[in-house]
Amino acid sequence: MLRCSPSTRLSTAVSRTSSLKIIAQRRSKSSHGSAAPSSASVSSFQAGHEVQSDAKELPSSRIDDKKVVLGWDTTTYSRYHHIWLRDHCRCPQCFHAHTKQRLVNTFEIPPEVKPIHVESKPEGLEVQWPSSHPHTSLYPWSWLRYNSYDPPMKRAEKPEKILWGSKILQSPPTITYEEAMASDDRGLFRWLSNVDKFGFCFISGVPPTPEATEELSRRIGFIRETQYGTFWDFTSNLAKGDTAYTTLALGAHTDTTYFTDPCGLQLFHLLEHTGGTGGATLLVDGFYVASILKELHPDAYELLSTVSVPTHAAGEADALFTPNTRNTPILRHEAGELTQVRFNNDDRSVLRDLQPDQVEPWYDALRTWYKLLTSPDSEYWVQLSPGTAVVVDNHRVLHGRSAFDGKRRMCGAYIGMDEYRSKLAVLSEKFAPDTVTQDTAATYTANGRSVWHPAL
Numbered sequence: 514m515l516r517c518s519p520s521t522r523l524s525t526a527v528s529r530t531s532s533l534k535i536i537a538q539r540r541s542k543s544s545h546g547s548a549a550p551s552s553a554s555v556s557s558f559q560a561g562h563e564v565q566s567d568a569k570e571l572p573s574s575r576i577d578d579k580k581v582v583l584g585w586d587t588t589t590y591s592r593y594h595h596i597w598l599r600d601h602c603r604c605p606q607c608f609h610a611h612t613k614q615r616l617v618n619t620f621e622i623p624p625e626v627k628p629i630h631v632e633s634k635p636e637g638l639e640v641q642w643p644s645s646h647p648h649t650s651l652y653p654w655s656w657l658r659y660n661s662y663d664p665p666m667k668r669a670e671k672p673e674k675i676l677w678g679s680k681i682l683q684s685p686p687t688i689t690y691e692e693a694m695a696s697d698d699r700g701l702f703r704w705l706s707n708v709d710k711f712g713f714c715f716i717s718g719v720p721p722t723p724e725a726t727e728e729l730s731r732r733i734g735f736i737r738e739t740q741y742g743t744f745w746d747f748t749s750n751l752a753k754g755d756t757a758y759t760t761l762a763l764g765a766h767t768d769t770t771y772f773t774d775p776c777g778l779q780l781f782h783l784l785e786h787t788g789g790t791g792g793a794t795l796l797v798d799g800f801y802v803a804s805i806l807k808e809l810h811p812d813a814y815e816l817l818s819t820v821s822v823p824t825h826a827a828g829e830a831d832a833l834f835t836p837n838t839r840n841t842p843i844l845r846h847e848a849g850e851l852t853q854v855r856f857n858n859d860d861r862s863v864l865r866d867l868q869p870d871q872v873e874p875w876y877d878a879l880r881t882w883y884k885l886l887t888s889p890d891s892e893y894w895v896q897l898s899p900g901t902a903v904v905v906d907n908h909r910v911l912h913g914r915s916a917f918d919g920k921r922r923m924c925g926a927y928i929g930m931d932e933y934r935s936k937l938a939v940l941s942e943k944f945a946p947d948t949v950t951q952d953t954a955a956t957y958t959a960n961g962r963s964v965w966h967p968a969l
């Protein structure tokens with residue numbers, strides 16, 4: 514996920530006044546393995562269970578009291594607990610190659626398990642376990658390096674995210690319906706890669722029917738059914754108890770903030786608007802606005818990142834949704850990175866958990882957020898029309914609409930965040946495989962996936 518701070522902005526980045534801002538991804542502090550135990554270096558390792566790597570490209574390996582130590586080079590080491598290695602064996606007895614599920618009984622592995630021998634082999638680290646539990650394991654080098662935890666090793670950077678403002682209108686990410694529907698999935702990968710990078714993507718040339726739009730939605734994954742139905746086709750008739758089913762303007766918001774797990778993607782396709790005007794669509798990159806808030810108003814950013822905001826959906830007599838978590842700030846982070854914007858001021862409930870001295874600062878912070886959110890630099894207004902659908906990452910990009918009159922018919926669907934991420938992961942395996950998969954697939958693939966896939 515993108516992290517940004519003034520210092521990492523590329524000097525070539527488009528200035529703040531313009532909107533298309535490419536922000537350098539701050540290099541994570543990669544820490545290669547710390548030097549070997551001070552008293553040792555590869556060549557001077559005491560004899561015992563280690564095996565010198567005679568070929569320069571093979572890591573050295575030796576057994577310590579609790580860990581196996583690998584020497585990637587003369588200054589880079591990784592250590593793996595014996596119990597950890599035994600538990601992660603992925604031979605056919607220990608790991609179901611087809612289902613990718615653990616077979617070894619973790620709880621029958623003696624806590625003090627210790628290899629009797631290790632050997633650095635071209636295909637990986639071979640470990641002989643004691644006769645009390647005789648077993649041989651082999652761990653590919655690329656997998657060991659990727660999963661190094663002592664110390665953590667630098668992993669391949671995630672695909673970059675491009676933050677944007679109103680000037681994205683000059684070249685909005687778009688694919689064609691034909692590309693999206695093509696059976697080789699290459700267009701589908703490009704579509705979802707655009708969503709991953711920009712937080713939204715248009716699809717042009719979509720037949721202006723709910724059926725074609727639903728079929729398009731299902732290319733991504735199964736549709737998330739909610740109180741609004743599965744595939745929705747709506748107009749301003751209050752068929753559902755929500756202002757989306759009126760002609761009112763809707764300010765920039767993310768949907769389903771009242772679910773414990775807000776929907777991941779939202780697809781919209783305007784099928785008709787006759788006898789009236791308005792109803793333009795608003796898109797705002799919440800990550801772009803958050804990056805500005807963080808830089809210019811860090812205290813406000815901190816408050817909106819820590820104060821939980823209660824939310825509800827109570828427009829249907831037979832439904833009353835509130836999240837099953839108290840961790841619902843407007844800006845949610847994981848490991849210091851912004852991972853979700855969760856903002857719908859209309860669906861916000863009573864702020865009942867604020868500290869008294871937080872009330873005024875929080876409202877100040879909210880006003881600052883809203884000012885940035887609604888600035889001409891942030892708002893991307895677009896008039897949808899039949900044939901052009903748009904899919905939005907509902908955890909990043911806010912959407913809204915202007916008021917309208919006349920008959921307006923919009924259809925679309927929600928896709929769960931996990932379903933979207935799964936589809937993108939499967940497409941990435943095919944079109945942009947990771948290095949561990951590339952390294953291990955030939956030998957260890959079953960049911961279409963390497964048992965050593967880095968996500969497992």
Ligand SMILES: C[N+](C)(C)CCCC[C@H](N)C(=O)O
Pocket residue numbers: 741745747755756757758766767768769770857860
């Ligand atoms: C998309 N569809 C018209 C079906 C429902 C819209 C629900 C909007 C709701 N206030 C929310 O923010 O989740």
Ligand SMILES: O=C(O)CCC(=O)C(=O)O
Pocket residue numbers: 757763768792793794912913914923
């Ligand atoms: O009617 C529209 O264009 C969008 C409605 C909306 O914001 C929503 O359904 O969440």
